[in-house]
Amino acid sequence: MLNNFEKLDQLEKYRLLEDRWMQFKKHSHKLSAEEVINFLKFLLFYKDEKDEDIWNYIGSIIATLSYIANQNKAENFKEFVDKLTLPLSSELGVEVNSDDDPEIKELRGVINKMRAKYLEDTQFINHFSEIFKNENFESISEGSLFNTVLYIAALDEGNKVEKFLDKFMKAPSPQLQGRYRSVLGIIKDKNAPQEIVQYMIDGKIRGADCPYILASMIMNNYIGKESWLVIKENFDELLKVMPAWTASRMLDSLSSIYDEELGNNIKDYIIKNPLPSSEKIAAQKLERLEANIEFVVNIKNNFNEKAIEKVLKEN
Numbered sequence: 083m084l085n086n087f088e089k090l091d092q093l094e095k096y097r098l099l100e101d102r103w104m105q106f107k108k109h110s111h112k113l114s115a116e117e118v119i120n121f122l123k124f125l126l127f128y129k130d131e132k133d134e135d136i137w138n139y140i141g142s143i144i145a146t147l148s149y150i151a152n153q154n155k156a157e158n159f160k161e162f163v164d165k166l167t168l169p170l171s172s173e174l175g176v177e178v179n180s181d182d183d184p185e186i187k188e189l190r191g192v193i194n195k196m197r198a199k200y201l202e203d204t205q206f207i208n209h210f211s212e213i214f215k216n217e218n219f220e221s222i223s224e225g226s227l228f229n230t231v232l233y234i235a236a237l238d239e240g241n242k243v244e245k246f247l248d249k250f251m252k253a254p255s256p257q258l259q260g261r262y263r264s265v266l267g268i269i270k271d272k273n274a275p276q277e278i279v280q281y282m283i284d285g286k287i288r289g290a291d292c293p294y295i296l297a298s299m300i301m302n303n304y305i306g307k308e309s310w311l312v313i314k315e316n317f318d319e320l321l322k323v324m325p326a327w328t329a330s331r332m333l334d335s336l337s338s339i340y341d342e343e344l345g346n347n348i349k350d351y352i353i354k355n356p357l358p359s360s361e362k363i364a365a366q367k368l369e370r371l372e373a374n375i376e377f378v379v380n381i382k383n384n385f386n387e388k389a390i391e392k393v394l395k396e397n
Contacts, residue, residue, distance in 0.1 A: 084127060092133045099128065103143055110380035118384045122162065122393040129169045134185060136163060137192045140166075148200055149303065149340045150378055156387040161394055162198040167193050176209070178227045187226040188382055197359065198234040210234035211241060229261060236265045242388075247281060263291060267298025275312040282323055283316060289323045293331035296320070299337040300348070307344050314351060321358070323326040330360030336367040340374045341355065 089100065106113070106121050128140060144163060151159035181217075198207050213219060214235035222228045235241050246262060246269055253259035265279055278299065282292045290309045299309035313320065313332075333352070339345050349368055356364060387394060 084124070087127050092131075092136065095128070096133070096136050096139065097132065099139055099332065103139075105164040107377050110377050112385060113381055115389055118381060119389050119392055121322040122390065123397060126166060126393075126397050129166050132170070132186070132189060134192060137189060137196075140193065141196055144196065144200060145338070145341060146374075146377075150382060150385050151390070153308050153378070154382060154386045156385070156390055158387055158390045158394065160201050162390050163196065165394065165397070167197050176206075178224050183228075187224070191226045191230040194230050195233050195393045196236055207238050210239040214238075216240065220254070229264075232261060232265050233268065236269045239270045239349060241269075243269050243271040243273070243277045247277060247286075251286065263295065267295050268302055270302075271302045272305060272308065274298060275309040279312050279320065283319045285323060289313070289324055290328050292320065292324045293328050293395075294334070296332045297335035300332075300344075301338045306339075306341070310344060310348060317355060326358035329357045330363045332357065333364055335369040337374070339371055340378045341377045345371050345375050350396055373389065 087095070096276055102121065102124055125140065128136060131137070132154070145191060148159060148163075169303065170193050171188070174186065174193065176190075178187055184270070186253055194210075197203065200209070201342060210231045211234065213222075213231045219228075221232070236246065240254075243266075246266060246280050248353070250259060250262035266274075269278075278287075278295065282289075282295075287295065296309075296313055300306050300313070324332075336345070336348065338346070349371060352368070
């Protein structure tokens with residue numbers, strides 16, 4: 083099928099990507115080093131695609147592989163992500179063009195976010211962070227640009243959680259407040275877990291929104307473990323402010339966790355302290371968590387600098 087890749091329509095390409103990733107994970111226990119290399123080469127077939135759904139799915143794959151690369155200290159994975167995203171980044175540019183189609187604007191945002199998160203290019207991040215710090219930031223009317231700037235600014239450790247919370251509290255409209263709320267869980271600041279949880283307990287963040295923010299905090303690669311410790315310490319107080327019917331949404335994080343230590347810690351605690359009305363959901367999420375951890379164990383030895391280097395040299 084890859085010989086006819088260019089002849090496939092967008093839906094067929096998406097389904098091919100989805101199927102290959104699912105098969106890759108399903109058979110991870112018997113994957114050879116060559117099969118790991120071939121999957122990385124397969125991803126590079128998509129480097130020129132201009133479909134937002136495809137790139138959102140690729141983003142979820144890269145998030146998983148990035149965790150394993152970090153575990154293996156495979157610094158050249160950044161080079162792989164650069165190679166994967168550079169063609170579109172170069173073509174679309176970093177800045178929004180007023181005459182772009184909405185789909186292109188959103189796609190540019192996806193690519194910019196991926197490059198900021200996984201390349202950790204300080205200059206690139208600072209470009210957006212400076213826009214965020216500008217007093218006219220909230221006057222940006224282009225939604226995709228506003229959201230991209232806000233997301234990338236949250237990856238700048240120099241932007242403290244207090245600044246985001248202050249903007250959240252003072253937002254002039256519910257829509258703007260929602261945008262600030264959406265990035266609270268991805269802030270890099272080490273003080274973020276304690277500050278955000280305290281805002282929840284104090285009722286400054288709507289109870290129904292808390293589980294979703296907590297889930298993204300736990301998934302945060304930079305402060306996930308610290309976030310979980312703070313959540314455990316304040317578990318009973320948090321349950322008081324969250325409606326029983328939404329509390330289980332906090333478990334949405336489990337399907338995106340690949341850290342064995344963190345995953346087992348959460349699993350043990352949730353089993354002993356079940357969330358309201360979440361027995362069935364918890365069982366499903368915990369099963370997914372266990373599969374994630376098993377996946378990491380299965381491919382960790384073959385997903386390394388040597389494998390990535392081979393892909394980079396041959397493509």
